Amino acid sequence: MRKGKSTKVDGDDRIGETGATPTDFGPLATWVGFNLRMAQEASFEAFSHHSAAIGENPGRFATLTLIGRNPGIRQTELSAASGRDKSSLTPVVEDLVRRGLVERKRVDSDRRAYRLNLTAAGRKTLALMTRAARKHERNLDRIIGPRDKKRFIDTLKRIAAEIE
Amino acid sequence: MRKGKSTKVDGDDRIGETGATPTDFGPLATWVGFNLRMAQEASFEAFSHHSAAIGENPGRFATLTLIGRNPGIRQTELSAASGRDKSSLTPVVEDLVRRGLVERKRVDSDRRAYRLNLTAAGRKTLALMTRAARKHERNLDRIIGPRDKKRFIDTLKRIAAEIE
DNA sequence: TATTGTTATACTCTATAACTATA
DNA sequence: TATAGTTATAGAGTATAACAATA
Numbered sequence: 001m002r003k004g005k006s007t008k009v010d011g012d013d014r015i016g017e018t019g020a021t022p023t024d025f026g027p028l029a030t031w032v033g034f035n036l037r038m039a040q041e042a043s044f045e046a047f048s049h050h051s052a053a054i055g056e057n058p059g060r061f062a063t064l065t066l067i068g069r070n071p072g073i074r075q076t077e078l079s080a081a082s083g084r085d086k087s088s089l090t091p092v093v094e095d096l097v098r099r100g101l102v103e104r105k106r107v108d109s110d111r112r113a114y115r116l117n118l119t120a121a122g123r124k125t126l127a128l129m130t131r132a133a134r135k136h137e138r139n140l141d142r143i144i145g146p147r148d149k150k151r152f153i154d155t156l157k158r159i160a161a162e163i164e
Numbered sequence: 165m166r167k168g169k170s171t172k173v174d175g176d177d178r179i180g181e182t183g184a185t186p187t188d189f190g191p192l193a194t195w196v197g198f199n200l201r202m203a204q205e206a207s208f209e210a211f212s213h214h215s216a217a218i219g220e221n222p223g224r225f226a227t228l229t230l231i232g233r234n235p236g237i238r239q240t241e242l243s244a245a246s247g248r249d250k251s252s253l254t255p256v257v258e259d260l261v262r263r264g265l266v267e268r269k270r271v272d273s274d275r276r277a278y279r280l281n282l283t284a285a286g287r288k289t290l291a292l293m294t295r296a297a298r299k300h301e302r303n304l305d306r307i308i309g310p311r312d313k314k315r316f317i318d319t320l321k322r323i324a325a326e327i328e
Numbered sequence: 329t330a331t332t333g334t335t336a337t338a339c340t341c342t343a344t345a346a347c348t349a350t351a
Numbered sequence: 352t353a354t355a356g357t358t359a360t361a362g363a364g365t366a367t368a369a370c371a372a373t374a
Contacts (some may be wrong), residue, residue: 040204069190
């Protein structure tokens with residue numbers, strides 16, 4: 001969780017005044033990278049709040065969605081799909097299993113691997129989170145405007161795919 | 165640092181086939197929040213690479229820029245401007261001072277506080293990072309397209325400011 | 329009493345490398 | 352030899368709470 005960000009600062013007398021002076025962000029203010037980060041952090045935190053009301057967090061949401069959409073997915077696949085190392089996923093899956101949201105079954109044809117599936121409780125939690133996500137999306141839609149949304153998402157996708 | 169993300173997964177036989185099957189991202193694929201995160205991570209990682217070539221990281225860049233643009237800024241102001249708790253900033257500033265990029269001076273009129281300024285070495289490092297950032301921005305510009313850039317940044321700013 | 333910055337502590341998320349058990 | 356998943360470990364980045372010095 002993150003502190004609310006404020007652009008104003010108090011008690012700033014470095015330019016010989018006694019009143020508050022806004023901080024100068026310099027070139028940061030006009031750069032895509034910086035604004036991308038600020039927008040993502042704000043959006044992420046807002047969704048964290050919605051998720052917390054369900055007792056979950058945004059990362060769990062992505063994991064549950066991927067498992068729900070790809071029944072029987074194996075951990076290595078899941079790790080590739082979410083762009084995280086498989087070792088990063090171990091504690092996440094462990095937590096979901098422990099809380100009864102996901103079940104693991106050994107694969108008969110390859111006994112090294114597990115298949116992951118949502119349990120009934122997992123589906124229920126995913127449904128709750130999906131509802132929260134839709135609400136969050138409606139907030140974002142309101143800000144972006146329906147006309148620009150498609151192009152906006154397309155640009156984000158191209159950044160993720162093409163940046164080097 | 166993060167693994168490259170791949171959408172394809174291998175060895176997926178969960179739907180009775182032997183060939184590779186793309187993972188289904190379900191509603192994630194069309195949601196702003198998710199794509200915002202993916203784009204930000206990709207952009208951040210790309211800039212991390214550029215920064216690493218200078219021996220720095222993106223977080224240091226923002227801090228150095230804020231100090232450079234606001235000479236004599238105090239740590240509490242800096243923490244407000246960057247949206248982080250003051251205690252999170254202590255080790256960052258300590259590191260910058262230790263490496264000779266930033267200097268701290270006690271404020272005469274308020275001996276609890278410090279003022280932060282870049283040293284000559286700090287200005288030099290900031291100049292190098294700024295150059296790397298410009299290169300990174302040119303990559304982003306190429307992807308976004310000059311026509312859409314202004315609107316894209318404006319949308320990001322509004323998300324950061326208005327999301328709840 | 330309130331504020332500035334530090335310290336102690338803890339939590340989340342991530343990675344690499346070495347390991348096991350299988351293939 | 353190679354792969355699936357775990358363990359051990361580490362690092363970055365963040366927060367809260369308590370603290371000393373000063374206001």
